[in-house]
Amino acid sequence: MKITEVDPFYFQMSEITSAADGTQDTLLVRIRTDKGFEGWGECDASPLVSIAAYCCPMSHGNIINIRKTLIGETLNDTSDVVRLSEKVLRNGLDIQQIQHAYSGAEIALWDIIGKKFDKPVYRLLAEMFDVSDTLHPKLPYASVLFGETSDATYQIAVNLREQGFRAAKFGWGPMGKFGEENDIALVRAAREGMGSAAQIMIDAGVVWGTDYNTAYQRAEAFAQFSPTWLEEPLAPDAIEAYSSLTGMNPAVNIAAGEGSSTFRMAEDLILHGGIQYVQIDTGRIGGILPSFHVRQLAEKHGVQYVNHTFKSHLSLAAALHVFTTNPDFNLLEFPAAGSELSQRLVKNPFQIDNDGMVRAKEQPGLGVDVDIEAIRQYLTQVDIKVADETVFQTAEL
């Protein structure tokens, strides 16, 4: 079959704040074929900048937009996804935004192939990479922001525990901004609110930049509260600083990787950063295929692969297919405090099962359906003209 439509859609809440809450807007990509198949994917990226990568005029052979590359192409099986991904990245070699933007389309291609063959994406991947296709449940950890104070953080943690979460990650907000004592109080509050049996994770939100000494001191100070990891204490590409930090063997494991916009950035962290957990956002790194390559690299190097997901359950579905077949990669970032937009985005969100675990969907493709009518109110019209020619206009939803 042929690809006939490639349409990015920008959705946003009516009010957007500077909080580190990635669910305030989103970019979905819908792909349709001449045989009536439709697939969806979500990017964790700037919607407008990414839309520009779908419609920018050609600059030369290394700046050709995603739509132009995909429309009219043959899409029959997973080998076409590989071929088209190579073509998009080759044509967009000099578009820095290309992986962020393409992620949604790549995920939509997998969704279509799964629907065509009546298989969930994780089974397509298992066949393609010749790995086990047994689905393993994951322990979801609620992913929330720290409260502004330790008291507020304690209350957030108590609420999560009452909701039944056995694991929770607290991040950003005041962490790292008001000195060691405050940082420790925040982590203590998270631990006390969640209780001693729970897993807690601490996300420092790149706050110490390249200062690996401070990051080391905090890791040592937080160790008394037994967090599963300390996440992103340093800037995403401060790999030499990560190497210095992990070389000091801090008493808490180090996690990073959500900023990986390319496979190499994740590979770099694994090979040279010395991290113990690699966190990949399928909506940033270019989709499911490069995420799976990182999973394989993590397996090879004894690093635990974890999803990074701070968008809707459409992103969560894509993320989960990548690593559900590996029983050792047992943790799942589970967005627990998103905007109305992100909470209403799919008709069939993931549930936490009675055993406290989350399972990948067995339905064909991603296994979740976008709830068009529920999110229509958030659709944001975009019009881009270059030299009086309309190069982009939001398609009909």
Place this chain on the structure above:
Amino acid sequence: MKITEVDPFYFQMSEITSAADGTQDTLLVRIRTDKGFEGWGECDASPLVSIAAYCCPMSHGNIINIRKTLIGETLNDTSDVVRLSEKVLRNGLDIQQIQHAYSGAEIALWDIIGKKFDKPVYRLLAEMFDVSDTLHPKLPYASVLFGETSDATYQIAVNLREQGFRAAKFGWGPMGKFGEENDIALVRAAREGMGSAAQIMIDAGVVWGTDYNTAYQRAEAFAQFSPTWLEEPLAPDAIEAYSSLTGMNPAVNIAAGEGSSTFRMAEDLILHGGIQYVQIDTGRIGGILPSFHVRQLAEKHGVQYVNHTFKSHLSLAAALHVFTTNPDFNLLEFPAAGSELSQRLVKNPFQIDNDGMVRAKEQPGLGVDVDIEAIRQYLTQVDIKVADETVFQTAEL
């Protein structure tokens, strides 16, 4: 003083082809202050995607556009350039395109500070980093595309020699696409056309992807023509493949780095790729400051720093200030076959002096002036509306 205006301008030729010719369009950034200073910079990037990074609506605290970050800010000396660069990159942490887009603005900030203190940018850098401020001339190498055949390539080389070039780089086009024999014929033609006394460089244009064995075989086969380097035989982020290639000690030195969109990508190539020449585009990596950091890293590791410049002499000026004070970094990529747009873009282009060398400009700032009237005909109007609100409209030139 305060920054009052930050305006990206998109210029393009009336016809754009898929040839690897980066001069067919361009993005200039103009910054103005309340004290009447004006600076300019050029990006080697997709104009439309980069413009989106100047105007995209806020998504959250990590997606805040460049204009919003810069306008109203204080700009008095070079420390402000450092501070503002950190702020732009921090606010744009989740905008993948941020370095490509910001490069033009960063260069414009240096231009303004130079004009304010009546100093060329290279002197500002020498003061800031406490290095020698002696200007060293560079040997320009013409940077051209291979002809479609070896005969055509020979003719291009003869023309360059007749123009007085003592060095020339041939790249892209048919290289790597029609087998070893043709590749060798192309390099032979370049050598014979330029003569035995000239330096020639071969740019493979990332054609062998991750196939370091073929890259090695070609390097060995090309050695008989004594090229100064073999450039980008592999994909920009195939660092492990570069490591394998350079580990085999090919008889020709390996150059790479133009695809470095971040400091880390260049650092990664130097520390882990084993390259002998690192080629940095100030219009992609985020401007002059990160380029200078790569220069310093190259000095530390015995790697030769070279500019990558395939735009106008505005880009060349920015590139040259970064490394003109290091006598060992003696080669300068000198665009020699650009579009009319790129050739007319500045009023005072660089000349090759009687000794065959090119010297950085001693005038304040970048030392070149944009020829507004000459390029006005190439100005391309851009209008971007989000939810019926105009978020970008090309400013008055």
